[in-house]
Amino acid sequence: MSIPLPVFIAIPLVTAFVLPVFGKKGKDAATVLANVATISLLVLAVASIGKSAVYEIGKWSIPLGIDLVLDGLSSLMLLAISVVSAAAMLFSARYMEQYTAKAKYLSLFLLMVAGMNGVALSGDIFNLFVFLEIASLASYALVGFGCEHEELEASFKYMVLGSIGSVFILFAVALVYGNTGALNMAYVSEAIQSSGLNAGLAFALALFVVGFGLKAALVPFHAWLPDAHPSAPAPISAMLSGILIKTLGIYALARMVFNVFGVSVSIGWLLVVLGLLSMVAGAFLAIGQWDFKRLLAYSSISQIGYVVLGIGLGATLIARGTNLAWASLAILGGLFHLLNHAVYKSLLFLTSGSVQMSTGTRQLKQMGGLAEKLPVTRTTCTVASASIVGIPPFSGFWSKLILVWAAVQAQLYWVAAIIVFVSLCTLIMYLKVQRYVFLGELPENLQQIKENRGSMLVAMVFLACLCALMGLLLVPGLKENILDPAVQALTTGVKYSDAVIGMR
């Protein structure tokens, strides 16, 4: 059975516009409807694994019309988006009771999901820009949702840098159109192969790297992230850190570099350097933080570095043409880490939201001894921490192991050493979280707090189970279906165009 691709965008989009009608009185009905939408998206995303398809919108054949393309990488992104959004939506059902205007929140949430699904599926660079703006605008509004001093300031900062990134991307799209006369990724890729990379296209590629780098918060462009992610409500922090920066930044950048422009040694090294910078700087800055969510936000920058490092290493190895197997290994490590990070970082943000809801604070120094009071939060947070640090049975260990192995195979021993070193820094920051939040003395004013109940716990336990079990994705049988097609989508490089044109 083939899945009609537009439903991935239509379901959240239509639900988003229906929800505000419910207003204040129909809050519960709106919550149920929004949860139904995200869970049905999860089912569809699972059903789409291992399939590939091209859908021409309005029956306009490409390159005249716009197409949606489902390949291995897109279905991996759809899976990650739907897992995180289903969990975050379940968590918000209870968590967002403390805010007013819940229906509007749910509506913006679904708009963001629609935009991200659109980015993951789009096969047309201008259409990609439009969906990227839908997701970004919804996220700017959600960061400022509380309308307090800090939230508005963070939202404005995020919005200015995000808009500059979007303008850069639009400028690059215009340059690509001017130089190749096409907007469809497959046709642009063909035109670039036949004409080579001239000055205008090289400038466009540079603009794409800066624009998507701003969206992904890679280190020279990261200034907005540590303000924006902690200021948002906890489920939105989970969405932003877990999946938004990956879809809008990493996925779009990888698609451009590998499938449209084609890899070269220099762009590969640029990605490796950006990845290493993000890893090291993010980890050092995170250790010094005393705000729970701010620490998690800096840790996101560091973890995004791993993903970019894996992809960049793969690009370098492909461009050198030495050994494709090692290139696939590096990309596998990067993409697997992307999926893992989506799950455990959203879980960590959800636990931070649970702690904040119970204690009313985010400052590590004002907490302590919560292990007895919040047993479920404590257990899930420990699972997620073990996973992000890389303790063997949990998911984070496997992706980091693959990355180290790929770096050693590529004879870049110093890169492998930095990966291990940043893992140690990660260990320090999460030991700090465990020590100050869950162990130690319980302060006087927190004696009365209780564990949160209901849907929040379900969401956290669901993600914790995934953290524990995701290592199984490397088992033969599952690996061929989920991870390998995604890696192949990148390693085939510019042959992507033949595949898309052939499939229609």
Add this chain to the structure above:
Amino acid sequence: MPYALCFLLFMIGLYCAVVKKNMVKIVIGIMVMEYAVNLFLIMLGFRSGGAAPIIDKGQFEAATGQIAAGFVNSSVDPLPQALVLTAIVISLGSLALMISICIRTYEKYGTFDITQIRRLKG
């Protein structure tokens, strides 16, 4: 030459967004950048002495039934105009959101000066 001026406009907008201290001026800077890109897109489709890309009966050669060569050589590219329309709508949406956030921030802090709006650090 027009392309260089268009790029200059883009850089003026970027300079304004990066250097200015007033929130509203930053927003104006971003908008100038957006308009520079829109102008660039429009110029991509420009053709001096071009005709509207609409085919009616007059554009067909009576003898062969083919589209006349004169029309093919003079019609402008319609796609950039469609792109610019979309881009304008998007930038309008983001402008509305940015200005509303500026107003809410002004209500809270009583100033538009970003050097005085500094509660987030680290």
